Every structure is written in C-alpha cells, then in structure tokens.
Amino acid sequence: MDRQPKPEFFHILRTQQFDRAILDELCDLTTAIRKFAKTREGLNYLRGLLAHKRAMLYFTQPSTRTFLSFNNACQILGIQTSEIRDASTSSEVKGESLLDSLRTFSSYVDVVVMRTKEEGLAESAAELFDHIKRRVPIVNAGSGRDQHPTQALLDIYTLERSFKEMGGIDGKTIGMMGDLRRGRTVRSLCYLMKNYRNMRLVFIAPEQFQMEDDIKIHLQHHGVEFHETKDLNSALPELDAIYITRIQDEYDKSGESKGVDLGKFKFGTEHLKMMKPHGVIMHPLPRREEIHTDVDIDPRAKYWRQERNGMWMRVAIFVKQFKMDHLIMHGHLLD
Amino acid sequence: MDRQPKPEFFHILRTQQFDRAILDELCDLTTAIRKFAKTREGLNYLRGLLAHKRAMLYFTQPSTRTFLSFNNACQILGIQTSEIRDASTSSEVKGESLLDSLRTFSSYVDVVVMRTKEEGLAESAAELFDHIKRRVPIVNAGSGRDQHPTQALLDIYTLERSFKEMGGIDGKTIGMMGDLRRGRTVRSLCYLMKNYRNMRLVFIAPEQFQMEDDIKIHLQHHGVEFHETKDLNSALPELDAIYITRIQDEYDKSGESKGVDLGKFKFGTEHLKMMKPHGVIMHPLPRREEIHTDVDIDPRAKYWRQERNGMWMRVAIFVKQFKMDHLIMHGHLLD
C-alpha cells in the first residue's frame, strides 16, 4: 500500500478524493506550519514561501468566515489575492459566459478558490482548465448543499488533535446533530470516515433533517457503523465527539424549517455533565441557538479552535498544492 | 514623573487614554517614520517591519478617507488586511451574533480596526478579547458621534509640527468652528487639551451646534480656558489655529440642520488677511462649503498636510502597538 502512488493533490474538488495517507500527511503538515508561526522569523519565512503566486477568491455564495479563512491563509504564505464576491458585478453584465470568465481568471492567477451556490461548478472549472492546458488548480470552498472538502479536512484535523493522547480518531464514536440533510459539512465529514478504523456515527436530528440516503449507502458500503436517533440525552454519554450544525434554512424552498421543533436539538450547559470528560464539542460556525454561549468556556468546547485550525489547514493545502511541503517538513528555515 | 510606568498602549479606544508623555512620543515617532519614508531603502525597511502581522479593517460606517488612511498605513508596514465594509454582507445574514463575528476576526488576525456608527462597540470588542484572552488589540477608528481617537492624535501632530518654531502647542489659542455639538473630531481634540499648558479654546458655532456640556465640564475641571461666540471675524485675529468642521447632518433626526443659517461659519479668502501670519487652518475633511477652495494655496492652509499626517500617525500607532518603536527611534536600518 505504501508503495502505491499517492492520489494527485492538484484540484481539491470532493472530499472523496482523500485517502488516509493524505489525511495524515496534511495533519502533520498543519502542525508543522503552526510551529513556524510561533516566531516572527518563522512567519516571515512562511510569507516568502509562495510570494510568487497569486490567487483568485471567487466567492459568489456569501461567506464571511470561509472567505476570511482563505484570505488570511493566502496572506500567511505571501500569496496575493484578487476577489469576486458578487457575480452580478462581474463581466457577466456585459454578457460574458461563465466559462469565459473562469478562463480569464486562469490568465491572471495561479490558483482559483471557488465558493458557489451551484453544485458542480468547481468541477466544471477544473475540467475547463485541464482541457485548455492551464496548470491552475481549483480549490472547492463549498459548492451548494453537496461538498465542502476543506471544511472536512479541518474537522479531521481538529478531531485528530483532540484525540492525540487517546490514539487518534480510530475507534471513536462521533455524534452529528442538526440539519444533517442539507449540511454539507457533516455530509463531507461522513465521506472521510471510511479512512478510519472502527468508527461509529450517531445521527441526531429531527426526521425531516436526517441524513440522506446517499450518505447512508456510502457508509454501509464501506462498513462504517451508524445509527439514527432523535434523543440527544440518551446518545450523549457514549459520544467521544459531538458535531453540531445549524439549520440551513437558506436552502428552504417554502419555509419548511419553520415547521420543525428544534428545541430538543440544542446543546446547553445541562448537557456538559452528560459528556465524557475528554469529549469534544464541535461546530462549523456560524452558530445561532444550537450551542449556548455559556458552553464556550468549557475546555471540551473546541469550535473556536476548530475555526483557527481551518486557517492553518488551508495554509497546509496551498503548501502541498504547490509542492512546498518538503521545505516545511524538513523543519529548517531554508531559502 | 519620568519613572512612572507609561499607560499601556494596547487597545486604542478613547482619546482620554493619552497623556502628554505618549503624545510627545507618538509625535517624535511619526516624524522619525517619515524620515525613513524618504528613501526606497527606508520604505522597504518599513514594509518588512510588521510583515508578519495581519489586520481586520471592520468599517461598517462608510468612510473612504479614514479607510484609505488605515489601509495605506498597514501597507507601509507590510501588515496584510482583510476588510468588512458592509455589515449586511457578513455572516450576520446567517444569524450570527456580533460578538461571535468579532471573535472570529480574533481567530484570524493580529489587530482589529473598527469604525462603527454605534458608540461603544470598540470598547465591547476590547472587553471580549480581554475576557477570552486573545491578545488582539482594537483600534477605534471612529465610533458614533463620540470618539475618534486616532483623528485627535493626527490633529495634535499637525498642530505640533505647525508650531514647531513657536514653542509647540503650549500657550496657543485654538478656534473650533462648525458643528461642534456632533463633530467627534473637535470633541476628541478637546479631551487632549488638558495635556498642554495655558491653552485657550474659542468655540465658533451657531447656538444649535455649540459644544456640548460634557466637554465644557471636562475643560473646566482641568482648567482649560474656553469661550463661545457666533462671530468668526472678531475671534479670528487672536487665533493661532482655526479648526473648521462640516455640519454632521448624517446624525440629523428630522432635518434640524436645514433650519440653521451657516453663512457666517464659512472661511473664505477674505478671512486670510485677518489671520496671524503664522496661523494654521485645519479641517478633518471631507469639506463641503466651509472652506473655499481658493484658500487651499495659502501656506497657512494645512488640511491637506493634516490628511497625509493622518496616514503617518496611524503608521506610528501600529509601530508602537506592536512594540517596534525602538527599531525606528534608534534610526538604524536594522533587521
């Protein structure tokens, strides 16, 4: 297995493209980068690493957090950025096709990060660039309800770090609560579970928002155990981690979220005592009412750390994409 | 006095936090930085000074000038920036609380510059960051009608430089004209007057826009002499400087500015001959009709220089905030 060629790490399009080897590698790389970031010297080294590269942040789906995370990840590496955050202000007003717009980006920059409401657009862009032989990688920063691969990577990193003293992710029981049907973060994370041994998933959601069949079939196919429940309290004691998500009502077609009683799918201070002492509470943020702010000070609340991990994992992604990882992993400040 | 510890220069929230020692220090630092900026070598040194830092410019109150001033100050020091200029496009559309949004910024950047229509928001952010132990300083770039501390600093620097050959600011008579009631620049400047000896202020304004009582009580408490008038012409000959402001009608509740006759509170070429030969004309800009453009070429018109001083003072603020001032004040190009 070790001698197999690694899957190419060029376009980052779908969570499914990652295997265990690349996940472990990215986690180690992220940790090494964070060590560099502890000194001015290390930060200045990082800032020179990709100072010869330029990125396009094409974020036509609104997102402050993911945008800032990528923007700062670029800045850490010296990558300069251009941005489009509103498709209506782009050349499209002059009647240009989206494919022509994308090709234009490939004329100017070295990597395109895309977040779109439409599914599959990142993949179309990657196909176009490959077809016209522009060596410009695409990073999918969220596409529709479907995929959010870099979020899945930072979630894995947060789990990995949280369980560092407990043998890593293998063998853990992870709860997922909230809008599992339309939450692309939990969907993306599920795709990665097959890379770990003896995983158990517990889906905690109202019936209307339970995990979709495509994911359940995928898990069954790969032998990942899961079960569904509506009862947080009974599930909680057995969980090593709980991943809480908000209702994705921006995808409502006719206000269907309004009819659902969400009162039982919130996490408050009363739940802390039901959790294992080394349990992990995660949330992709932004949150609404799903987690009470009083939970924030509990050491098991990892969602703010998870957010910061996101920036560092994205640094690692760019470093690996541009094949600079050996410079980091050697641990020297080379130039 | 010299051996007392300096007040901490971390968050920049209120004009009142500055004492004479820090004002003098910042003025000297600004002048030293401007000397560095005269050569390509010096500019390149400055650009490396804080190249390991990243800033958030959170400007939800519209402002081209102050935004550009801070943005370019960051660029001079190599600080990389993210920006939010419209609260409605932020994560708040997904129902996130403002405190959660602010906490997110602290996850990604090293300093947050805030300009808001609400009073007190910068102070709340500073309290939050201190509470959660994120060592991320806040710079208040204007909050409501109340505070604009960095403007007050650049105004002090402009006065200090203008009076360099005349013994500095001590003992001068300064007129303030326009909307004194709602102009946070003149209000902020008043708070600093107690740091100088034998100051006299003359408030020139229509009755409806005269200085508010809180400021007058503050001045009386600290023994700063002031008087009020509606007559520019009679006040002008005794002034060493006149600070002119526009009507802040964005704070009108029901068009009250419209009822006021402002004709007598404008400065034109006819006033130049009434001024002292070394008098100083200032304005925080933008201006409307308060100063005729023909005044611009008079050497006593300092408002454009004042604007440029603003950028350099903000450079000095960041340099001091990140404790790099000794590198500048030693005057060597070290690395």
Add this chain to the structure above:
Amino acid sequence: MDRQPKPEFFHILRTQQFDRAILDELCDLTTAIRKFAKTREGLNYLRGLLAHKRAMLYFTQPSTRTFLSFNNACQILGIQTSEIRDASTSSEVKGESLLDSLRTFSSYVDVVVMRTKEEGLAESAAELFDHIKRRVPIVNAGSGRDQHPTQALLDIYTLERSFKEMGGIDGKTIGMMGDLRRGRTVRSLCYLMKNYRNMRLVFIAPEQFQMEDDIKIHLQHHGVEFHETKDLNSALPELDAIYITRIQDEYDKSGESKGVDLGKFKFGTEHLKMMKPHGVIMHPLPRREEIHTDVDIDPRAKYWRQERNGMWMRVAIFVKQFKMDHLIMHGHLLD
C-alpha cells in the same frame, strides 16, 4: 532622431501620446519581464521591484477584466493597492467634490489608475496633480467611449509578437469588425497606426456602427490607408489580422442596437479557412456571440493570449513609469 528627448512617460492619458520609439521600447520591456516571470527567483525579484509603491485603483465604471489585469500587474511588482469601485460608496456621500476626492488619493498613494464612464476625467486628475505639484502619475484605464490607451498598447504588443517572424507590424493589413463607432479599443488602436509604415485598415461594420469621422480624418491626415465594407467574407482573405469587437450597447440611448442585423458580423469556424495561414484573430474580450467558442482552439485565435499580454504590458507600464526599466533590460537579477 535618436538624440531627441523621448516624450515624457509620466501620465498615461491618451493613445496619441505614444510614438514609435516608446512603442518598441514597451514591447521589448514586456518581453523581458515575461522572461523574468518564468522562474520563482525572477518572480520574487519583480515582486520586490516596486514594493515601496502604493496604487489606487479607481474603477467607477464596472470592469472585472481590466481591474483584475491591473490588480495582478500591481501584485507582480509588489505594488500594494487600494480600490474604489463604486463612486456612490465614496466620500461623495458626505458632499465632497470629486477633485477633493482625487486630491485625497494623491495624499496616500504613488499612482492612480482610473476607469470612468466620463470622458476626460483622467486628464482633469492629471492637471490637478500637476497644479498642486503632487508627483503622482495617472493611468487612464478607460474613459467613456473615447480612450483606452493601455488596451491599445497591449494590442500593439500582441500584433508585434504575432508578426515577429514576418517583419513586425509594418506593412500589414488589419481588419476591425463590430461596433467601431463606440468601441474605444478599436478607436485607440487606430491612433497608433500612424507609427507603422504602409498600414492598411479595413473597417467591417453595419452602417450604423461604422468608424466615426474624427478617426477617419486622423488616418487621412497621417496617410494611413483604410476602406469600409459590410462584407466580412470578401475582406477576410486579404487580412493579416482581424480585430473583432462586441456591440457596446451600454452606450445605447434608446435601444438603437436592437434594430441592427448583426448576423453578418460574427466569426465562426467557417471563416477560418478563408484566413491566411498566419493570420491573427483578436478580441478585447468579453465576447458574446461575435466569435464562436469553437474558434478558440485554432492557433490563429490570439485573444486569450492577448488578455494575458495585457497584464504583462501593464507591468511594463508601471516599470517604465517608475523608471525601473533599466533594471529589467540589463537582464541581471540586481538589487
């Protein structure tokens, strides 16, 4: 001729300001810069070249492509940028005059790039800066229907490179098709034709959109041969290059574009066989239907290359404007 002083290359305002010597120089400089850009070492050298400079991108006329081109050109040279892309969000909401806004930019930055719907604004800005003795150059990035000088330069570079093996631009026959009346790219290119020997132009357009008299008089005055036609097919075989433009219906006053039959002014695969084997197909982009996407793979289709050339020509413009061209043309990696 060689000993004559070159026309000053400070403000870039009108296509007419360029003579043959400067055109040749800029083309050579662009080619030299592109060689630097082939290695990480060369790119890092370029990024340090103008790292001590800051630019304002004042783009109040919407433009994704030209904005990105200038933005990335700045980034390649380490020039840091501020941007205004919507005049309504600027200080003008506080009643500031446009001239005061422009003067503010000159307080903060080292060069102002302007794209405006109004004609003549770049020239007014240049006059203001000269008058107040701020040594801040203006680059006109498109003003109204009239001028787009940097586009003309990149078009010349694309022609020059395409005809490199065929004696350069001199003696060639160039067709221009589309909305010649309101297309500032073709108008700007026409102004440069007098700098080349034995040029022939063919204007292919519906009557309503034929080239305006001012351009035709200019060409006649400088002895540049041209003729007009409505028939693409008969014109095509004699052309060395065809420059295709879209209908500029954003300048329609009352939907006049709708009444024009444009079917005969489109370029499809059927036209490829009518063209010379080394013919050149150009378009300033964005395109709509004027060129079928199936044409893109023909080696004579140069419009995507033309787009990339634009970024590099703009790099050359800044390099020359700030008198750094000798560092590039010596071909060494100096510092």
